[in-house]
Amino acid sequence: MALPEIYANLEQALAKYYPGLQPGHNWFQLASWIGGDRDGNPYVTAEVTAETLHLHRGLAIENHRQAMQDLSRRLSISARHIPLPADLKAWLDSQPPFQPHATQIQKRYPMEPYRLILALLADELAEASRDEMKTHLLSQATHSARIRKQDLLQPLQELAAVLPPAAIGGKLKTTLRQLEIFDLYGARLDIREDSSRINSALAEIFRALGIAPDYQSLNPLSRQDLLCQYLQQPAPRLAQHPGVSPESAETWALFQLIHRTRTVYGEELIGPFIVSMTHCTADILAVLLMARWSGCASNLQIVPLFETIQDLAAAASVMEELFNLAEYQAHLATCPDGQMVMIGYSDSNKDGGFTMSNWALYEAQEAVSAICSSYKVPFNPFSRARRHSSPWRGSGQPGHPGPARRLSGRSLPPD
Secondary structure, eight states: OHHHHHHHHHHHHHHHHSTTOOOOTTOSOOEEOTTTBOTTOTTOOHHHHHHHHHHHHHHHHHHHHHHHHHHHHHOOOOTTTSOOOHHHHHHHHTSOSOOHHHHHHHHHOTTOHHHHHHHHHHHHHHHHHTOOHHHHHHSOSOOOOSOOHHHHHHHHHHHHHHSOHHHIIIIIHHHHHHHHHHTTTSSEEEEEEEHHHHHHHHHHHHHHHTSOTTGGGSOHHHHHHHHHHHHTSOOOOOOSSOSSSHHHHHHHHHHHHHHHHHHHTOGGGEEEEEEETOOSHHHHHHHHHHHHHHTOOTTOOEEEEEOSHHHHHHHHHHHHHHHTOHHHHHHHTTOTTOEEEEEEHHHHHHHHOHHHHHHHHHHHHHHHHHHHHHTTOOEEEEEEOOTTSOGGGTTSSTTOOOOOBBTTSOBOOOO
């Protein structure tokens, strides 16, 4: 795989030219929003997102399984030369009845426990690959993931600690790094939805609960006050699919899917929740309230996407209003990565033209960065580009649009 090689190349370069300097942990990982971007695409449903998560996890698990199987063939070191440590022996003894393949290895190579350990890990991954993840994500039945990264890391790290450098310097080290980088999800999936869809779904729920008969007709400040009021209260009891229209039921299903994914398979699978066409503070609070009611708000990055010239001009004041709200401060305290903000080249270009768009984007980044700095909130910006976007976002060639690019280092595909 390319990423473990990139990691190794950087470490070698640092060791040669900057001795003692170490790169950050997992400094380069993958993320995508294919299958999670619902903005303007009615075919991206909760079912499609669940299938996407299934494909991500399935690919990661299969690659790890192949790596473990290959290592099992290579690490034929006898316990007579390197006795099995007590921790690894206890791990081996604690394993459930072996699959036929592992049983055969145990009988054929009784003095090669390291080969057996890796074969057991490969068998466990093979079983995990048969998990009906999509079905589990779309149901409410009790379920737990068969295996997590730490279940693999622990025995692998103990193997690396006891085996000689000649054995761990190649394939085993690469496999460990591959597991650290890709975990069991491959690439995080970012979610994107338009603010109007969120507000429409929440309006139906409010109307059904008798809270606000016409939520969407309220001015932004009134909506903000109402949302803050209910963010301070316990979540109401809601049906599995509250709302009247199929669109609202689908929006609610998205939040349920996020909650289900994070609960069963881990928070790492889901990236930020991007709110297209963010116009005011209430647009962000609406997402926070629905996330809170569905149980997935903690450590969920809620990302405003400012797209029009007017919204870019108001971006800093919107963020300042958010940072002054106790309800949002409490949420931000659960997000160790700080505040992510997205700026849109596409609609600002359509709205104001190329020159005005680029100037508005520059000013918005400067202003939002200053606000985040003044409130001591880590600022993590990224951008979205289309074919008619600023050429410097791409290859540097005139007229080349390039992909959308997250300034934090995780790249996104063009939309």
